[in-house]
Amino acid sequence: MKYIDEYRSADLAAKLAAEIRRVVTRPWVLMEVCGGQTHTIVKYGIDYLLPREVELVHGPGCPVCVTSLEMIDKAHAIARRPDVIFCSFGDMLRVPGSDSDLLILKSRGADIRVVYSPIDCLKIARANPGKKVVFFAIGFETTAPANAMSVWQAREQGITNFSVLVSHVLVPPAMEAILQSPNNRVQGLIGPGHVCTVMGCEEYEPIAARYHVPIVVTGFEPLDLLHGVLMTVQQLEAGRAEVENQYPRVVKREGNVAAKDLMQRVFEVCDRKWRGVGNIPQSGYRLRPEFHAHDAERIFQVELIATQESSICISGLVLRGAKKPHDCPAFGKECTPEHPLGATMVSAEGACAAYYAYGRHLQARPATREPELARP
Amino acid sequence: MNARVSISPEPPTNGEPAAPLFAACPLPISDHKEIVLAHGSGGKLTHRLIEKLILPQFHNELLDPLHDGAVFSLNGADVAFSTDSFVVNPIFFPGGDIGKLAVHGTVNDLAMCGAKPLYLSAAFILEEGLAMEDFWRVVQSMRQAAEEAGVLLVTGDTKVVDHGKGDQIFINTSGVGVVRAGVRIHPARAAVGDQIIVSGPIAMHGIAIMSVREGLEFETEITSDTAPLSGLVEVMLNAAPDLHVLRDPTRGGVTSALSEIAEQAGVGIWLDESRIPISEEVKGACEMLGLDPLYVANEGKLLALVAPADAARVLAAMRVHPLGEGAAVIGEVVAEHPRMVTMRTHVGGTRVVDMLSGEQLPRIC
Numbered sequence: 001m002k003y004i005d006e007y008r009s010a011d012l013a014a015k016l017a018a019e020i021r022r023v024v025t026r027p028w029v030l031m032e033v034c035g036g037q038t039h040t041i042v043k044y045g046i047d048y049l050l051p052r053e054v055e056l057v058h059g060p061g062c063p064v065c066v067t068s069l070e071m072i073d074k075a076h077a078i079a080r081r082p083d084v085i086f087c088s089f090g091d092m093l094r095v096p097g098s099d100s101d102l103l104i105l106k107s108r109g110a111d112i113r114v115v116y117s118p119i120d121c122l123k124i125a126r127a128n129p130g131k132k133v134v135f136f137a138i139g140f141e142t143t144a145p146a147n148a149m150s151v152w153q154a155r156e157q158g159i160t161n162f163s164v165l166v167s168h169v170l171v172p173p174a175m176e177a178i179l180q181s182p183n184n185r186v187q188g189l190i191g192p193g194h195v196c197t198v199m200g201c202e203e204y205e206p207i208a209a210r211y212h213v214p215i216v217v218t219g220f221e222p223l224d225l226l227h228g229v230l231m232t233v234q235q236l237e238a239g240r241a242e243v244e245n246q247y248p249r250v251v252k253r254e255g256n257v258a259a260k261d262l263m264q265r266v267f268e269v270c271d272r273k274w275r276g277v278g279n280i281p282q283s284g285y286r287l288r289p290e291f292h293a294h295d296a297e298r299i300f301q302v303e304l305i306a307t308q309e310s311s312i313c314i315s316g317l318v319l320r321g322a323k324k325p326h327d328c329p330a331f332g333k334e335c336t337p338e339h340p341l342g343a344t345m346v347s348a349e350g351a352c353a354a355y356y357a358y359g360r361h362l363q364a365r366p367a368t369r370e371p372e373l374a375r376p
Numbered sequence: 377m378n379a380r381v382s383i384s385p386e387p388p389t390n391g392e393p394a395a396p397l398f399a400a401c402p403l404p405i406s407d408h409k410e411i412v413l414a415h416g417s418g419g420k421l422t423h424r425l426i427e428k429l430i431l432p433q434f435h436n437e438l439l440d441p442l443h444d445g446a447v448f449s450l451n452g453a454d455v456a457f458s459t460d461s462f463v464v465n466p467i468f469f470p471g472g473d474i475g476k477l478a479v480h481g482t483v484n485d486l487a488m489c490g491a492k493p494l495y496l497s498a499a500f501i502l503e504e505g506l507a508m509e510d511f512w513r514v515v516q517s518m519r520q521a522a523e524e525a526g527v528l529l530v531t532g533d534t535k536v537v538d539h540g541k542g543d544q545i546f547i548n549t550s551g552v553g554v555v556r557a558g559v560r561i562h563p564a565r566a567a568v569g570d571q572i573i574v575s576g577p578i579a580m581h582g583i584a585i586m587s588v589r590e591g592l593e594f595e596t597e598i599t600s601d602t603a604p605l606s607g608l609v610e611v612m613l614n615a616a617p618d619l620h621v622l623r624d625p626t627r628g629g630v631t632s633a634l635s636e637i638a639e640q641a642g643v644g645i646w647l648d649e650s651r652i653p654i655s656e657e658v659k660g661a662c663e664m665l666g667l668d669p670l671y672v673a674n675e676g677k678l679l680a681l682v683a684p685a686d687a688a689r690v691l692a693a694m695r696v697h698p699l700g701e702g703a704a705v706i707g708e709v710v711a712e713h714p715r716m717v718t719m720r721t722h723v724g725g726t727r728v729v730d731m732l733s734g735e736q737l738p739r740i741c
Contacts, residue, residue: 010650
C-alpha cells in the first residue's frame, strides 16, 4: 500500500538496526510515550531487532488505559439509563469498571454504540430527539480537536440532546511526572507523533532542557520507530538533549494551529486522575463553563463512586516505565484481556495487553530458526 | 485421533453415568453472567463456551475433535455431516447476501472434511415485518447458490417471530456429503514439515460487511469472497489425495483456524507475513479501521496443510481453478513451539499470533 509499505521495508529495517548497533556504545533506557508506538513495537517485534544495550520501556500514552476507574463507573451509570444512547470509541467497550463493562451493559439492553468520530453522534442525536445522546470524550491531545468540534457544532446547530463525558488527558504533565519520579530510569523519549501533529513540538523544548533528555517526536510505522530510536541514541551518545522531529511528513513545529484554537475555545486545563498513576496536576481538559449545557457530568449528576484498584496489579509502575508487563506475577495468569486487573491490560494499546496479544506471556524471546518456504 | 467410527444401532455413549439434569453452570461466575457478543466471535470466549458448557454434556468421538463437520461410516460409505447458522447484518452486502452465505457455509464445512456435498436442509427464522420482496431475493439467491454448488435442498422449516424478536431473517443450514475412498482429512494430521497454503487474498468478507455497516466507501468496492469451495477441494484431491488438513477460515479469520489446528495436532505453526496475500483495498480498510486482517472473516477461502512432497502439485492445481488463482504458501508446520503460531513480520521481527479473546474493536487512534 502506497505510503505505508515504504515504512515497513525489511531491508531498510535491517539497515537502521545495523546503524543503531554501530553507534551505541553503552546501555540506554528509552521510553516510547504513545500506546500506538508500543503496539507497533510488539506487533512487529521491533525490540527484538535492537541491540541489547537499547532497552525500550513503555510509556503512559494509552488513553483508554489511563482513564480513571471513577470516570468509567460514571460512564456506566449514564449508559445504564433508559433515556440515553451512549456512544464510544470501540476499544473503550471492554474496559472494566468496578463491576461491569460497556459490552456487558449492552448485553443487558443498554443502547451503546461504537462510533468512529464524535461528529457521528450529532447525526444520532438529530435522529433520536427523544433520547439523550452522550459521547465518552476520552483521549490525549490527538482526539481533543474532533471532540471539541462535536461540542462546538452541537451548540452552533442547537442540538440540545447531545453531551460529552470529558476525560481528556495531556502528555507533557505525565512526561514530567515520570521524569521527576525518584525511581525514574528513562534517559531518552520517543515522542508521541500524533499528539504533536495537533500540538506541535514547542511545548517539549523546556522539558528536554529541564531534565536533560533527548525527545524525538516519532511516527508509528516500524521504520519510524527504528529511526526514532536511532536519533535518540545518537543524541544520547553525543550528550545532546534536544527536541527533534523524526515525523516531519506529518508533524510541524507549530502543530495544527486551527485545531489548537478550537480546543482552547472549548476546553480548559484541569487536574486529572490517571488510572494506575493517581492525580497529576494540570494534566487534563474539561469543558469551559460556556459549554456546560453539553457536559454530561453536570447533566446527569453522576455520583462519585468510591473505587478500589486491584492490589497485586503493577500497572502504575508499567505506565511509568519502571516495570515491564512480564515482571508482574499476575500477567497472563490472573490478569488477561478477558479479566484485566488493571489499566494496562484493558486496551490494545496498553503495554500489558500488547504483550499478551502478541504472545509474550507464552514465549519470552522467539526461537531463531525459521523455515525457508519452498517457492513452487 | 481419527473421527471416523461406524454407527451401530445403539447411539454411542461417552461411557459415564448420566449427569444430573440441572448441574451447576461449569463456567466460573467471574467469566460472564450473560452471553455477550464476544461469545460468538470465534475467539477464546467461543471456545471456552463450547469446551466448558457444550462438549462435556455431549462428548463422543465424533464431536470431540471439533472439526468443521463429523465424518462417519454408513453402510460402508464415509459420510460427512455439518451444520451452520447465519445471522449476518446487513442481509444484502457487496458480493452476496445471507441466503448465498447460508448455502456456501455448509457446503464449505462439508468440503473441509474432504466430502462432496450432496444434500442440504434449510431452516428459516423470519421476523414479522420482513419485506416479502427481500425474502424472495434471499430464496432466489439460495437456489442459485445450491445449483452452482451442485447440492439439493431436500428438507426445511420456517418459523416467524414477533417484530423486534429477530433481526429480519436468520437461516440455519445442515448438510451431508460423501467422502471419497482414501481421503483422510483431520486437524490432528498436521505434521512437521507440512506446507500451509491459503487459496487467495484474505479478509475480504469481513471487510465488505464492515464497510457497509460503517458506511465506508472505497475507490474500488470491496466485495465478499463468499463462494462454494467444493470444486476447488476436488481439484486439490485429484492432485494429491492425501491432503492432511483443510479449514475454511471464517469468523476469527486465519489466526483462529491455524491456532485451532496447532492446538489439536500439538504442533507449532510458523508464518511469513510477507507471503500472506491481501488486496490493497482490504489492507487500506484494515489500516483505517484499526483491524488486523489475520482475524477478519473469510467465506470463500481455505487453508490447506499439505506434505512437502505434495505442496507444489497442490498449489499448481489450485492456481488453475478460478477460486485458487491467488493461492500461496504462507507458512510451515514446525516442531518448535508446539501449540503456538508464530510469524516473521514484514520488518523481519517475530511475534506470536494468538487467538483473540473476543471481537476486534476499532482502536481510538
